Amino acid sequence: MPVAVRPYLRLIRADRPIGTWLLLIPCAWSTALATGGRPDPWVLALFAAGAFVMRGAGCTINDLVDRDIDRRVARTATRPIASGEISAFSAAIFLVALLLVGLAVLLQFNRFTVILGLSSIGLIVIYPFMKRVTYWPQLMLGLVFNWGALVGWSAERGMVEMPAVLMYVACVFWTLGYDTIYAHQDKADDQVVGVKSTALKFGSATSGWLIFFYGMVVILLCLSGLVAQQTWPYFGFIVAGGIHLVWQIRSLDIDDPANCLRRFKSNRDFGFIVFAAIVFGGLSG
Numbered sequence: 378m379p380v381a382v383r384p385y386l387r388l389i390r391a392d393r394p395i396g397t398w399l400l401l402i403p404c405a406w407s408t409a410l411a412t413g414g415r416p417d418p419w420v421l422a423l424f425a426a427g428a429f430v431m432r433g434a435g436c437t438i439n440d441l442v443d444r445d446i447d448r449r450v451a452r453t454a455t456r457p458i459a460s461g462e463i464s465a466f467s468a469a470i471f472l473v474a475l476l477l478v479g480l481a482v483l484l485q486f487n488r489f490t491v492i493l494g495l496s497s498i499g500l501i502v503i504y505p506f507m508k509r510v511t512y513w514p515q516l517m518l519g520l521v522f523n524w525g526a527l528v529g530w531s532a533e534r535g536m537v538e539m540p541a542v543l544m545y546v547a548c549v550f551w552t553l554g555y556d557t558i559y560a561h562q563d564k565a566d567d568q569v570v571g572v573k574s575t576a577l578k579f580g581s582a583t584s585g586w587l588i589f590f591y592g593m594v595v596i597l598l599c600l601s602g603l604v605a606q607q608t609w610p611y612f613g614f615i616v617a618g619g620i621h622l623v624w625q626i627r628s629l630d631i632d633d634p635a636n637c638l639r640r641f642k643s644n645r646d647f648g649f650i651v652f653a654a655i656v657f658g659g660l661s662g
Contacts, residue, residue, distance in 0.1 A: 384457040384462040384463050385457070385463065385471060387456070387457055388433070388436060388437055388440060388456070388457045388458065388463060388468065388471070389432070389433025389434075389436050389437065389475070390432070390433070390436050391433075395641070395642050395644075395645060396432045396436070397428050397429050397432045398428075398645045398648065399522065399552075399555070399644060399645065399648070400428040400431065400432045400522055400525065401424055401425055401428035401525070402645070402648035402651075402652070403522075403523045403524075403525040403526035403529065403544070403545070403548045404424040404427075404428065404525030404526070404528060404529040405421060405424065405529065405648075405652055406526065406529065406544060406548075406648075406651055406652060406655060407525065407526045407527070407528070407529025407530045407541050407544055408420055408421065408424065408529035408530070408532060408533055409529075409652060409655040409656060409659070410529075410530070410540055410541070410544065410601070410602075410605050410607075410655050410659075411529065411530045411532075411533035411534050411540075411541070412533055412659075413659040414655050414656040414657065414658055414659015414660050415656075415659060415660075416656075417533075420532060420533070423482055423485055423486075424525065424529065424532075426482050427479055427482040427483065428525070430475050430478045430479045430482065431475075431479045433475050434472055434475040434476055434479060434501075435501065435504075435521075437468055437471060437472045437475065438472065438501065438502070438505055439504075439505045440456055440457070440458045440459065440468070441458060441465060441468055441469065441472070442505040442506065443459075443505065444456075444458045444459050444465065446570050446572065447459035448460075449566075449569070449570050450563070450566040450569075450570060451566070452562075452563065452566065483495070486528075486531075486532045487531070487532065487535050489531050489535050489536060490528055490531045490532045490535075493524075493527060493528055493531050493537070494524070494528050497521065497524040500517065500520055500521045500524075501521055503517065504517045504518060504521050508567075508572040508573050508574060509572060509573070510573075511573060512573040512574065512575060512577060512578035513575060513578070514573065514574060514575075515552060515553050515556040515557055515560065515574065515575045516549070516553060516575075518552055518556055519548065519549035519550070519551075519552035519553055519556070520549060522548075522552055523545055523548035523549055523551075523552060524545075526541060526544045526545040526547075526548050527541050527542070527545050529541070530544075539604050540601045540602075540604045540605040541601075543597050543598075543600050543601035543604065544597070544598065544601045546593075546597055547593070547594050547597035547598045547601065548594075550590045550591070550593040550594045550597065551590070551591070551594045551644070551647075553575065553590045554587050554590035554591050554594070554622070554625075555640075555641055555644045556575075556641075557574075557575040557576055557579065557583060557586065557587065557590075558583075558587070558625070558629060558631075558637050558640050558641045559637065559638070559641040560574040560575060560576035560577075561576040561583070561631045561632075561634070561637045562634040562637050562638060563576075564576045564577055576631070581631075583629075583631050584626055584629065587625070587626045587629070588626060591619075591622040591623075591625075591626065594622065595615060595618070595619045595622070598615050598618075598651065598654075599612060599615055602615065602654075602655075602658065607654075607655070607658040607659070608658045608659075608661040609658075609661065610654065610657040610658045610660075610661050611654045611655060611657070611658025611659075612654075612658075613654075614650055614651065614653050614654030614657065614658070615651065615654050617650055617654075618647050618650040618651050618654065621643070621646065621647050621650060622647060625640045625643060625644075628640065
């Protein structure tokens with residue numbers, strides 16, 4: 378890419394697509410569940426575009442808010458805003474452009490979905506400040522990051538129904554798990570700069586909390602499938618997904634950042650397993 382563009386691509390983490398995947402997956406699950414395992418490729422494409430743009434917007438907001446903190450942490454000091462490659466003013470203009478593109482994508486859906494999507498803006502704005510005031514910023518991230526589990530359903534049905542609500546809550550627990558793992562990479566720096574996370578709160582008890590979080594994910598996904606009248610392949614794949622989550626917990630080393638990053642990234646694979654559960658469960662119906 379042209380040299381002038383590269384800082385903006387790094388700002389939206391275009392070189393690190395895992396965040397886009399984790400934002401897209403709840404949308405894909407929900408729209409697949411709402412259509413009996415036969416999601417419309419055009420709807421999935423819209424959600425993919427929206428996930429890429431809105432993940433970039435979220436990163437930009439986060440980096441604007443955290444630019445002073447990022448300068449004090451080795452891992453984040455080279456981020457474009459913290460390092461001065463992009464000014465705060467330029468980043469703000471870029472953020473407006475991203476949000477306008479995101480709005481253009483959202484407007485392709487029905488009116489209820491547009492209103493539902495816009496209703497998450499408050500959560501998006503509040504989230505970057507949570508790590509300054511609570512040890513549970515991962516909970517707020519879960520509420521924000523998984524809004525697509527509601528939007529995906531409403532895009533197909535024009536309303537939010539119980540399977541989507543159960544899936545949304547499952548996704549919040551999922552984020553609590555995987556982002557706690559992610560936060561263990563930064564716990565030493567977080568202590569130095571004075572920000573909070575569930576990784577710092579749980580410490581050596583992290584595995585027990587992950588068992589609870591991921592256990593709730595499996596239970597709630599099963600309940601969502603039951604209410605949506607999914608068939609036996611769905612539950613078989615959910616069991617396989619549960620085994621993957623068990624592997625994450627058993628193989629996790631909270632004091633090894635590389636180990637934490639690999640387990641965090643593996644949640645994309647869990648997302649694929651659950652998507653397969655919905656598709657094959659629907660095809661068998």
